[in-house]
Amino acid sequence: MTTAEEPRSCPQCGAAAARDEADAFATCGFCGARLFLGDEPGVSHELLLPAVSPEELPARLRAWLDDREALGAPRNVSSKLLFFPFWVRARAGVSDVALAAPSLADGLRDFRLPAGDAKTFSARATGQAEVVAATVAREALPFADAPPGELRLVHVPFHEVSFNLFDRAVRVWIDAVAGQAIPLDPIPTSEANLDRAYAFLLFVLFAAAFAGFHALFRGATARGAVFLLVAGPLILLATRGIAARMEDA
Amino acid sequence: MSASSHEARALSCPRCGGRLSGVTASALVACAACGSPLAVHVPGEAVREAIHPAKSAAEAVAAAGAFWNRDGLPARFAQLAPEAPVLLFAAVGEVHRTSVASVTSRGAAPVAHETRDVALAAPIPGVPLEKADLPSALEAGARVPFDPAALQRSGLVFDPVKGPALLFPASRNGTSLEERLAVVYVPFWLVRKRFRRGLYEALVDAGTGRLLHARAPVARTRRLLESALLIHLLAAALALPLGGWGRIAGALVRLDEIGVILLFLVPAGLVALAAWSWNRLRFRYEIEGDASSVTFRAINKPVKTLLEKAVDRTMKVTMWILNKIV
Numbered sequence: 001m002t003t004a005e006e007p008r009s010c011p012q013c014g015a016a017a018a019r020d021e022a023d024a025f026a027t028c029g030f031c032g033a034r035l036f037l038g039d040e041p042g043v044s045h046e047l048l049l050p051a052v053s054p055e056e057l058p059a060r061l062r063a064w065l066d067d068r069e070a071l072g073a074p075r076n077v078s079s080k081l082l083f084f085p086f087w088v089r090a091r092a093g094v095s096d097v098a099l100a101a102p103s104l105a106d107g108l109r110d111f112r113l114p115a116g117d118a119k120t121f122s123a124r125a126t127g128q129a130e131v132v133a134a135t136v137a138r139e140a141l142p143f144a145d146a147p148p149g150e151l152r153l154v155h156v157p158f159h160e161v162s163f164n165l166f167d168r169a170v171r172v173w174i175d176a177v178a179g180q181a182i183p184l185d186p187i188p189t190s191e192a193n194l195d196r197a198y199a200f201l202l203f204v205l206f207a208a209a210f211a212g213f214h215a216l217f218r219g220a221t222a223r224g225a226v227f228l229l230v231a232g233p234l235i236l237l238a239t240r241g242i243a244a245r246m247e248d249a
Numbered sequence: 250m251s252a253s254s255h256e257a258r259a260l261s262c263p264r265c266g267g268r269l270s271g272v273t274a275s276a277l278v279a280c281a282a283c284g285s286p287l288a289v290h291v292p293g294e295a296v297r298e299a300i301h302p303a304k305s306a307a308e309a310v311a312a313a314g315a316f317w318n319r320d321g322l323p324a325r326f327a328q329l330a331p332e333a334p335v336l337l338f339a340a341v342g343e344v345h346r347t348s349v350a351s352v353t354s355r356g357a358a359p360v361a362h363e364t365r366d367v368a369l370a371a372p373i374p375g376v377p378l379e380k381a382d383l384p385s386a387l388e389a390g391a392r393v394p395f396d397p398a399a400l401q402r403s404g405l406v407f408d409p410v411k412g413p414a415l416l417f418p419a420s421r422n423g424t425s426l427e428e429r430l431a432v433v434y435v436p437f438w439l440v441r442k443r444f445r446r447g448l449y450e451a452l453v454d455a456g457t458g459r460l461l462h463a464r465a466p467v468a469r470t471r472r473l474l475e476s477a478l479l480i481h482l483l484a485a486a487l488a489l490p491l492g493g494w495g496r497i498a499g500a501l502v503r504l505d506e507i508g509v510i511l512l513f514l515v516p517a518g519l520v521a522l523a524a525w526s527w528n529r530l531r532f533r534y535e536i537e538g539d540a541s542s543v544t545f546r547a548i549n550k551p552v553k554t555l556l557e558k559a560v561d562r563t564m565k566v567t568m569w570i571l572n573k574i575v
Contacts, residue, residue, distance in 0.1 A: 028408070068446055072549060102405035104335070104375065104439070106448055135408055140401030166549055171374070185375050186448055186464075195531075198469055202476060202530065209484035217490055228481075236477050244470050248325035 043148045045121040047083055047155040048114065050176035054079055054159065060174055061161055064181045074163035074170075081176065083126055083155035085134040088113060089143045091150050098141050100134035100153060105173060107182040113154065114178035121155055131155065158182075194246050201239040208232050262287060279394065286394075295413065295430040299338065299400055300390030302436040302455035306334040309438030309458070313451030316463040316540065317442065321471040326449075331442045336404030336455065338434035340371040341383050342416040347427040361426060368416045370409035370432060376439065380461040380539070381454055386435050390456050400434060437461075449535075460540045467534040467545065479526040486519065513571055517563040524556035 017028040052060070057079055065074065085100035097113055119125060134153055138144060157176035162169065171184040212227030261267060267282030279286055304312075310331055318327050344366050349359040367384045400406050409416075413430055436455035441448055444466060451463035501508040501515075532547040553561075 070549070072551070102407050104337075104373065104405070135397075135406070136401050137398040139398035166551055186450075187446075194469070195533075199530075202480060205477060206480045206484055209481045210488050213481075213485045213488035217488055217493065232477075232481075236473065240470050240473050243473070244324065244468070247323045247469055 043151045045153045046118045047121045048116040048118055048177050050157040052176045052179050057159055068187055070187050072166055074165055077163040079159050079161045081129040082160055083131045083157050085155050087141055088152045088154050089146045089150050096143050100136045101132050105182050105184045116177035198243055205235045208235055295432045297395035297432050298392040299395050299434040304455050304458040309334050309440055309453040312453045312458055312460045313440040317465050322465050323468045326444045329442055331440045335439045337437045337439055338400055338404055338406045339378050340409040341433050341435050342368050342370040343431040344417045345429040346425050348425045366417055370411050370416055371407040373407055377462045386456050387433055464535055464537040472529055476530055513567050517567045520563045521560045524560050527556050
């Protein structure tokens with residue numbers, strides 16, 4: 001049994017958490033979250049130091065949004081620094097990485113740990129940043145059988161950028177070491193090329209309809225009928241085929 | 250006994266005397282030595298349980314497929330296979346309270362009554378869990394002891410982000426005699442499809458197989474006939490010689506008061522038609538909903554487009570003029 005240990009509060013829900021017996025985890029009395037305390041013999045607990053400053057975020061966000069053809073200017077932009085945990089198994093020059101806390105962020109599952117300056121984890125080193133607690137038990141990892149000597153728990157810094165794009169609230173994590181962006185919410189993207197092609201085809205249809213009506217109103221019934229009853233439907237069919245093909249490309 | 254007290258860690262199995270290490274709070278556990286099922290209740294602390302999914306990943310994909318295989322979506326989207334479904338366990342808080350009312354009529358004996366409250370303790374951003382019928386899910390699902398590692402091996406486990414005080418504030422109307430807190434991990438399937446640059450998801454109740462929410466892109470060709478009609482209307486209006494417009498105005502004026510009102514409404518109507526057409530031609534659409542209802546949603550559309558603002562202004566001017574002359 002462990003010696004007297006002051007209860008600590010669960011970072012997930014705020015309820016009291018007590019250290020597990022002979023373990024590097026504490027268990028929250030309410031939610032059951034197992035919180036890695038980072039002092040298990042043989043398992044090192046590190047953090048990567050942020051290299052991307054908050055001043056660089058607007059430019060990185062704009063470039064990323066442009067790349068995804070997301071139109072419009074992001075509004076109400078705010079950001080915060082947080083540290084997200086990963087379990088890392090390093091052996092024979094190969095690193096396996098697994099999430100140490102649950103997340104649905106698209107791209108986080110295939111996240112490659114950036115090469116950056118690492119130091120031993122401490123509350124002082126994270127400053128005012130939010131630290132996401134490691135709650136995924138070692139036994140649940142794909143490399144659960146790894147000896148403690150091969151395991152590291154690494155907290156990676158991310159800038160969580162929140163903004164509104166039109167009427168949608170969007171959050172993106174920008175890795176504060178290498179700058180790669182990971183969306184947490186679906187980005188309302190547009191398809192500029194498809195937009196342009198579709199607009200061009202509809203303009204051609206408009207031109208044919210205009211010519212047809214123009215001829216019709218000036219008494220050239222035959223010419224008007226050709227535009228409206230032959231050219232119009234043909235252009236419509238072509239538009240349908242081309243748009244469908246482009247959309248499915 | 251509290252979570253931090255050492256008695257909580259010195260529990261032993263009443264059948265074999267085996268030590269129950271690591272039990273720091275209320276829980277349903279199996280004795281590591283003899284396998285006996287044991288209920289540990291620490292007053293004031295939550296019992297943790299989980300519900301295993303009654304529906305398989307294939308059934309979740311089928312429920313999502315029913316939403317995604319419908320007319321009006323891009324052909325390739327329907328053909329695309331979804332990504333491997335993700336099983337989520339969302340923490341749901343449950344409290345059973347026995348309490349007596351603090352204010353009773355004079356002379357009446359206080360009567361104890363029992364209440365049950367259920368609240369989502371782990372909102373997951375981007376996942377509309379509020380659409381789930383949580384009380385029914387807790388009643389219908391067979392509960393098993395919470396085994397964090399086993400649960401984490403089968404899916405993503407989202408622990409509560411709200412503590413008991415926030416989830417279940419103490420009643421103001423009475424005195425609580427007894428309170429039983431529980432955190433139940435309820436399963437949901439999240440099925441996702443990646444199409445072009447978008448990620449479309451479907452959330453399925455893993456207990457009932459009911460589709461709770463889904464999104465899908467709408468094919469542009471779905472609105473082609475609508476677009477063609479609007480284009481022809483616009484072309485006809487622009488191709489009409491001035492004389493033609495004059496004859497229309499004359500015919501309207503002959504209708505007396507109603508005709509004059511219609512005449513003034515024509516410009517506003519044309520601008521409204523242009524705004525309506527623009528919204529349908531310019532923006533990409535998505536559908537979202539569940540098994541019973543679907544709504545269309547324009548993507549990247551500002552709250553009001555320039556043309557919609559023009560409609561508002563034109564209507565305001567038209568109504569002002571009509572008020573003055575009619």
